[in-house]
Amino acid sequence: MYFINTLSSALIVISAVWTTSVIGVEQVSINSLPAVNPVKQPWIWPLPQHWDRGQKTLDASHIGFDYSHHNSILSKAIKRYTDDIFYLKDDYPMVPYNWSTTDSKITGQLRTVKIILDNADDTKLDLDTDESYELTIPSGNKARATLKAKNVYGALHGLETLSQIIQWSPENRRHLIPNAPWSIKDKPKYAYRGLLMDTSRHYYPLEDIKKTIETMAWNKMNAFHWHMLDSTSFPYESKAYPELSKxxxxxxxHVYSAEDLAEIVQFAKERGVRVIPEIEAPGHSTSWGYGIPEIVSCRDKVPYFGYTVQPPSGQLNIASNKTKEVVHAIVDEFVDIFPDSFFHASGDEVVYDCWSNDTEIAKYLKDNDMTVQELFSDFVLEMQDYIRSKNRTVIAWQESVLEYNLTLPKNTVIQTWDGSDGVKGATEKGYRTIVSSNNYWYLDVGFGKPRSNPYPDVAGAGFNHWNRMYSYDMRANLTSSEIELIIGGEAAVFGELIDHTNFESRIWPRASTVAHVLWSGYENPEGEKLTSEDAILRLFPWRERMLLRGTMASPLNQGFCTRNPLDCFQPPE
Amino acid sequence: MYFINTLSSALIVISAVWTTSVIGVEQVSINSLPAVNPVKQPWIWPLPQHWDRGQKTLDASHIGFDYSHHNSILSKAIKRYTDDIFYLKDDYPMVPYNWSTTDSKITGQLRTVKIILDNADDTKLDLDTDESYELTIPSGNKARATLKAKNVYGALHGLETLSQIIQWSPENRRHLIPNAPWSIKDKPKYAYRGLLMDTSRHYYPLEDIKKTIETMAWNKMNAFHWHMLDSTSFPYESKAYPELSKxxxxxxxHVYSAEDLAEIVQFAKERGVRVIPEIEAPGHSTSWGYGIPEIVSCRDKVPYFGYTVQPPSGQLNIASNKTKEVVHAIVDEFVDIFPDSFFHASGDEVVYDCWSNDTEIAKYLKDNDMTVQELFSDFVLEMQDYIRSKNRTVIAWQESVLEYNLTLPKNTVIQTWDGSDGVKGATEKGYRTIVSSNNYWYLDVGFGKPRSNPYPDVAGAGFNHWNRMYSYDMRANLTSSEIELIIGGEAAVFGELIDHTNFESRIWPRASTVAHVLWSGYENPEGEKLTSEDAILRLFPWRERMLLRGTMASPLNQGFCTRNPLDCFQPPE
Known part of the structure; x- marks a missing residue:
């Protein structure tokens, strides 16, 4: 009845083959509790676009790499995978080595992986970067695999896929590749696969940010959206205006120097991840005012109601030339630090009354016969144009076009977040869109409303569990031309209730489901829908693999279900 | 306007006093962002029953202890506090040292704490253990404090209170006691202040359990309810039936030996925490059946619907003598390991159809002309009587008396959990009650329903945020005699979606609010209601202090609000 029986008989066969290595190894029962996890798809997360596999089993204890390209990203990645990832071991795994669809007998060895890049130059990471790769692992006695890619970023994805095919077999005391031969042709469905992290509400050490980016790369996510500045703190050490962080x-x-940021950009690039800076302005900007009081209106109004959607109150003084000067300086510095073609200009959640009640601004409006809306619009458009003048593509939050009705250049990218209707709204207007609908893809919601006094005495609601995130179809109610405008999506982790104590378990493995949607899409090549019933069988092992790599990904269900997902997830009566 | 100004002038005064030590210390701005956290109550969590304090400030860099008692719990505790807790430092604290209600000038030094116990014997921890203490810290030049308690457990609470009075002052580079003289008379409102941890759904290493118990003790919680066994795994290594865990x-x-458990019991006792074992039976018992198949009915029925409330299906075979034999053996072993006077006999969430559809049990019922309810009742009562025969007080989940309508001896303690109505139901029937209403005090809910297939595609709901937990009045709708029957309460952390990756941030600081209710009660000695508006001012610093001690307590709000709670929590318009 149980898989453990198959395992026991398999053990005997293999012991015979590998007697030399098995001698001296105590034959304990590794998985006491029975385990059944029938693999219908490969345990590769996200699922490749095309894959074929066989039944052979290869030894993978010593894999060499063969390539002639001079590319430090490639050579560092090979070292990283070889040193830190391929050969991890778990002798008492919650998910056992899968013997059910592969030969129990080891019939060969993967000796070498030959890497072939069409272009080994230091390509830029951008929307048009070709991230595809092909990985072929034959099943011969001394197998020689091939990893082909257009550029180094495709090769990184191929290495990751390879790493997920290799499995430690506690019974054999060695790493194996099941189901050889393999033939994988893969590429992402969406070009922009992001995660937003907020370092203003709480500060994260650089190591935490690196670990997040590293785990993103394993999930084939490629865009780290750095929500660095907000009302609550100003951690960036500006060279032009050091008093801002001081x-x-x-x-x-609790600060990031320009050098810190450059270190992160380089770290991310080496993992195929672009870093997109956001300057939150002119809303959510209280913290700018501690260093330079004149550039912030309605700072720290008490009570804050009516001035801000979230304490503390404070928005950039949009009538002040000094404000523009400071914003331009920060843009200049960010452009120097962040080479990415995208630049997030924010523009969300402003409260006009903050400005209407500012005597200086009220006077300016009267003198110039303007409305506060017009002044706001001018500020936003000027800031965006300044960013565009630096050869950057502007991203703006959905309010710009859906609430404030600004008309932006059509190459502007709109990031939608406030419910899922925004996707229709933005694409209907013809803008390219990054989807991060908060009712599906926000990782930080569901824990009460911390902006209340002190909190409402009702249970929190709205937590987006993994299946809700996985099952979200960004394309709902869109025409095919609107669908074409979706360049990708983002899981967002705003920081009201998250910091270094809990960010990792809150992000992972839920963000992995967003990564899956954005890389693998919604259907397999045969047009069949990818289902969450299939996904959970693969997400359990993927979570365990992330754990083994050191990411504190939180559990998806009882440990029993990791072992026996089909016992836990059954069709309702 | 800001506290930082007061701080700066205070700095000057103190620099003058402590020139020798301040020389060579760089005078950086420690808290860049302004901080205002006006302390109305002392930063002691939970709040003592009676306290008086003054305005003097004492140096607390070297505190000696003076006691004549031979009690290893006491001497170990003093060493622990002295080595690991009193002298922790945070040079860039989110909550700044509070100068607003204490003299900026250091006028004396706390030299010695004299400890006086009425009884220094190794008292048993039980409901009637007197945990009260009195702590008096004078404000003289060479101050000698006094800590009086009935027994060592009161002294432990006094040491904890002392530790929370001591604060590191980065400006002075030393530990200080603000607001001397102090006079504290303290005792708990409720005798049973518990936390439930579940080590069956996921396994925790001993170190994780110890850390949890240690943090409980800091919160003056005194009962660790060990939900060790459940359907999903059987981690206890029984001496009589080793196959159960094997x-x-x-x-x-993923196992606990008897020695492991004894180590935890001793660790907890040294921190004033009792350990109450639970034997989950006869429901939620699948895992017993892997080792001894004959004692479990309807094991792993697929689909599980109709057999269990949560997969995998499986309940103890209540018609089998072998079952009783095994259960008795585990009770015997637990009685040997756990000296506590309480023993949790569980008895919750059974599904009768599991047994009705078991052919062996069906035959037994027919042969004996019994209903399945009668057989279940007999089993539960026999198991409880067996536990009582070992001189233990039985705790049972509320279903026993509220759903299955069993009549239990009146010294049985009923633990209520299924909504808050159970408290009325159990006390109305005259049973002493431990309150852990899931709609207020369950720490694990709000993350979707993982027992579904695979999950419902709706947002999770029901997360109990800190204020909901803090504001829960266990006494609602009870008569005064019913209120008398509440012996305390428990925060519960069942393990479907919790394991070593996220338990700590999920438990703390929310469980601290339950600890507060159970220790400090609902009113101050003047009969004024303790409000959450007050609590948040003290909970922020307490969370920071737990962090400094190494507990990954998660954030309560934006970092800005830790610094400036009154800016964040304002009365609504």
Missing amino acids: KGAYSPK | KGAYSPK
């Missing part, structure tokens, strides 16, 4: 950061320990 | 644990790594 007085607006939580402390001298 | 085949029913997740692996040989």
Whole structure:
């Protein structure tokens, strides 16, 4: 009845083959509790676009790499995978090595992976970067695999896929490749696969940010959206205006220097991840005012109601030339630090009354016969144009076009977040769109409303569990031309209730489901829908693999279900 | 306007006093962002029953202890606090040292704490253990504090309170006691202040359990309810029936030996925490059946619907003598390991159809002319009587008396959980009650329903945020005699979606609010209601202090609000 029986008989066969290595190894029962996880698709997350596999089993204890390209990203990645990832071991795994669809007998060895890049130059990461790759693993006695890609970023994805095919077999005391031969042709469905992290509401050390980017790369996500600045703290050490962080950061320990940011950009690039900076302006900008008071209106109004959607109150003073000067300086510095073609200009959640009640601004409006809406619009458009003048594509939050009704150049990318209707709204207007609908893809919601006083005495609601995230179809109610405008999506982790103590378990493995949608899409090549009933069988092992790599991905269900997903997920009566 | 100004002038005064130590210390701005956290109550969590304090400030860099008692719990505790807790430092704290209600000038030094116990014997921890203490810290030049308690457990609470009075002052580079003189008379409102942890759905290493118990003790919680066994795995290594864990644990790594458990019991006792074992029976018992198949009915029925409330299906075979034999053996072993006077006999969430459809049980019922309800009742009562025969007080989940309508001896303690109505139901029937209403005090809910297939595509709901937990009045709708029957309460952390990756941030600081209710009660000695508006001002610093001690307590709001709670929590318009 149980898989453990198959395992036991398999063990005997293999012990005979590998007697030399098995001698001296105590034959304990590794998985006490029975385990049944019938693999219908390969345990590769996200699922490749095309794959074929066989029944042979290869030894993968020592894999060499063969390539002639001079590319430091490639050579560093090979070292990283070889040193830190391929050969991880778990002798008491919750998900056992899968013997059910592969030969129990080891019939060969993967000796070498030959890497062939069409272009080994240091390609830029952008929407048009070809991230495709082909991985072929034959099943011969001394097998020589091939990893072909257009550029180094495709090769990184291929290495990741290879790493997920290799499995430690506690019974054999070695790493194996099941189901050889393999033939994988893969490429992403969406070009932009992002994660937003907020380092203003709480500060994260660089190591935490690196770990997040590394785990993103394993999930084939390629865009780290850095929501660095907000009302609550100003952690960026500006060279032009050092007083901004000196007085607006939580402390001298809670800052990022330009060099820190450059280090992150380089770290991310080496993992195929672009870093997109956001300058949150002119809303959510209290923290700018501690260093330079004159550039912030309605700062720290008490009570804050009516001035801001979230305390503390404070928006950039949009009538002040000094404000523009400071914003331009930060844009200049960010352009120097972040080479990415995208630049997030924010523009969300402003409250006009903050400005209407500012005597200086009220006077300016009267003198110039303007409405506050017009002044706001001018500020936003000027800031965006300044960013565009630096040869950057502007991203703006959905309010710009859906609430404030600004007319933006058509190459502007709109990031939708406030419910899922925004996707229709933005694409209907012809804008390219990044989808991060908060009712599906926000990772931070469901824990009460911390902006209340102190909180409402009702249970929190709205947590987006993995299946809700996985099952979200960004294309709902869109025409085919609107669908074409979706360049990708983002899982968002705003920081009201998240910091270094809980971010990792809150992000993973849920963000992995967004990564899956964005890479693998909604259907397999035969046009069949990818179902969550299939996904859970693969997400359990993927979560375990992330754990083994050191990411504190939280559990998806009882441990029993990791072992026996089909016992846990049964069709209702 | 900001506190930072007061701080700066205070700094000057103190620099003058402590020139020798301040020389060579760089005078950086420690808290860049302004901080205002006006302390109305002392930053002691939970709040003592009676306290008086002054305005003097004492140096607390070297505190000696003076006691004549031979009690290893006491001496170990003093060493623990002295080595690991009193002298922790945070040079860039989110909550700054509070100068607003204490003299900026250091006028004396706390030299010694004299500890006086009425009884220094190794008292048993039980409901009637007197946990009260009195802590007096004078404000003289060479101050000598006094900590009086009835027994060592009161002294432990006094040491904890002292530790929370001591604060590191980065500006002075030393530990200080603000607001001397202090006079604290304290005792708990409720005798049973518990936390439930579930080690069956996911396994926790001993270190994780110890860390949880340690943090409980800091919160003056005194009962660790160990939900060790459940359907999903059987981690206990029974001496009589080793096959139970050999085949029913997740692996040989995922087990607790009797020695492991004894180590936890001792660790907890040294921190004033009792350990109450639970034997989950006869429901939720699948895992017993891997080792001894004959004692489990309807094991792993597929689909599980109709056999169990949660997969995998399986309940103890209540018609089998072998079952009783095994259960008795585990009770015997637990009685040996756990000295506590309480023993949790569980008895919750059974599905009768599991047994009605078991041919062996059906035959038994027919042969004996019994209903399945009668057989279930007999089993539960026999198991409880067996536990009582070992001189233990039985705790049972509320279903026993509220759903299955069993009549239990009046000294039985009923633990209520299924909504808050159970408290009325159990006390109305005259049973002493431990309250853990899931709609207020379950820490694990709000993340979707993982027992579904695979999950419903709706947002999760029902997360109990800190204020909902803090504001829950267990006494609602009870008569005064019913209120008298509440012996305390428990925060519960069942393990469907929790394991070593996220338990700590999920438990803390929310469980601290339950600890507060159970220790400090609902009103101050003047009969004024303790409000959440007050609590948040003290919970922020307490969370920061737990962090400094190494507990990954998750954030309560934006970092800005930790610094400036009154800016964040304002009365609504």
